[in-house]
Amino acid sequence: MRALTVIPNQTGSLEVSDLPEPQPKANELLVEGIAMGVCGTDKEIVRGEYGWAPPGSERLVIGHESLGRVRSAPSGSQFKAGDLVVGVVRRPDPVPCGACAHGQFDMCRNGRYRERGIKELNGYGSQLWCVETDYAVRLDPSLAEVGVLLEPTTVVTKAWEQVRKVGERAWFEPRSVLVTGAGPIGLLAALLGVQQGLDVHVLDRVTDGPKPDLVSDLGATYHHDDVSTVVGKLQPNIVIEATGAGPVVFGVLENTGSYAITCLTGVSPTGRTLSIDAGSINRDIVLENDAIIGSVNANLQHYRDGAKSLAAADADWLNSLITRRVPIEHAADAFQSAPDDVKVIITLDRA
Numbered sequence: 001m002r003a004l005t006v007i008p009n010q011t012g013s014l015e016v017s018d019l020p021e022p023q024p025k026a027n028e029l030l031v032e033g034i035a036m037g038v039c040g041t042d043k044e045i046v047r048g049e050y051g052w053a054p055p056g057s058e059r060l061v062i063g064h065e066s067l068g069r070v071r072s073a074p075s076g077s078q079f080k081a082g083d084l085v086v087g088v089v090r091r092p093d094p095v096p097c098g099a100c101a102h103g104q105f106d107m108c109r110n111g112r113y114r115e116r117g118i119k120e121l122n123g124y125g126s127q128l129w130c131v132e133t134d135y136a137v138r139l140d141p142s143l144a145e146v147g148v149l150l151e152p153t154t155v156v157t158k159a160w161e162q163v164r165k166v167g168e169r170a171w172f173e174p175r176s177v178l179v180t181g182a183g184p185i186g187l188l189a190a191l192l193g194v195q196q197g198l199d200v201h202v203l204d205r206v207t208d209g210p211k212p213d214l215v216s217d218l219g220a221t222y223h224h225d226d227v228s229t230v231v232g233k234l235q236p237n238i239v240i241e242a243t244g245a246g247p248v249v250f251g252v253l254e255n256t257g258s259y260a261i262t263c264l265t266g267v268s269p270t271g272r273t274l275s276i277d278a279g280s281i282n283r284d285i286v287l288e289n290d291a292i293i294g295s296v297n298a299n300l301q302h303y304r305d306g307a308k309s310l311a312a313a314d315a316d317w318l319n320s321l322i323t324r325r326v327p328i329e330h331a332a333d334a335f336q337s338a339p340d341d342v343k344v345i346i347t348l349d350r351a
C-alpha cells in the first residue's frame with residue numbers, strides 16, 4: 001500500500017512509500033483512506049521544519065486531516081464496514097496531565113501529547129490505516145466528497161466554544177464576528193458564525209480568486225481593506241483570527257471595542273519583529289475588559305459537534321472550498337501553493 005512519508009526535519013524527504021498493509025488491533029478499525037487534507041502544518045513538516053517520527057522509526061507517515069471508509073470493525077463496536085469515518089488527531093499524554101485525564105487532550109498541560117501525522121504517531125496519509133474505535137468519528141454518508149474538512153472544522157468548533165465560554169463570564173449577546181483570513185480555517189469559522197445566526201464579516205487581502213464569492217455565498221460580507229480600518233468601522237463583538245500574521249493580530253487588538261473577544265488560531269512563524277505601542281494596547285485591553293484566547297486542536301466533543309455542522313452545511317459550498325484534488329502519486333504538487341488554492345487535498349483511493 002502507498003503512504004506519504006517524510007524524514008522529519010529533513011527538507012526534500014517527502015516520498016510515496018510502499019508500506020506493508022497495517023493489521024488492526026482488537027480495538028481498532030481498518031480503514032480504506034479516501035483523502036487527506038493539506039494544511040500549513042503539513043507544509044512545515046514537508047519543508048523539514050516540524051514533526052517527529054514514531055520512536056524507533058526514521059520516517060513519519062504524514063496526514064492528520066483524514067477521511068476514509070471502514071473495511072472492518074471489531075464486533076460489538078459502534079462501527080461497521082462501509083461507514084464513513086475520520087480519525088482524531090491527538091492522543092493524551094501518558095502521564096496523564098489533569099486535562100488529558102479528563103478527555104481534554106486538546107488542552108494538554110505538559111506537551112507530551114502525541115498527534116497522528118505530526119508528533120510520534122503515523123498519520124492518515126496512507127491507502128489503509130487503523131484507528132482505535134474510541135478515536136474514530138462517523139460522518140453522515142452524504143459527506144463522502146467533503147468529509148476531509150472535518151478536522152479543520154473541529155479546530156474552529158473548539159475556537160467558537162472557547163469564545164462562548166469566555167463571553168459568558170458576563171452579559172453576552174454577540175451580534176457580529178470578524179474573521180481575519182479567508183483560508184479554510186477562516187471560511188469554516190465563518191460558516192459556523194452564519195450557522196449561529198451572527199452577522200459575519202471576513203477580511204482577506206485578495207480581491208480576486210474564489211474567496212470573495214465563497215464568503216458572499218455564505219451570506220457573509222467580504223472585506224479587503226486595511227485591518228485597522230475594518231475593525232475600527234465594524235467594532236465586532238468577536239474576532240476569530242486565522243492568519244497568524246503579526247500585523248493583522250495587532251491591528252485587531254489595537255482597534256476592537258469594549259468586551260471584544262479575540263480568538264487566535266493561526267500558528268505564526270517565529271523570529272519576525274513588529275513595532276507596536278504596547279502600552280496603548282494593554283491599556284485598551286484592560287479598560288475595555290477585552291479577552292484574547294489562543295486555541296489549538298480539538299477533543300472528541302468538538303469532532304462530534306463539527307460533524308453535525310458539516311452535515312448541516314450546504315454540500316456545494318463545502319465542495320467549492322476544495323479547490324484541488326491531487327492523487328497520491330503526484331502528492332508533491334499538493335505542497336506547492338497555487339494562486340487560487342483554498343483547500344488542497346490528496347486523494348488516496350487505490351486505482
Ligand code: BGC
Pocket residue numbers: 039040041042064089090115118151155296297298
Ligand atoms: C492541527 C492541530 C494540531 C496542530 C499542532 C494543526 O495543524 O490542525 O490538530 O494540534 O497543528 O500540531
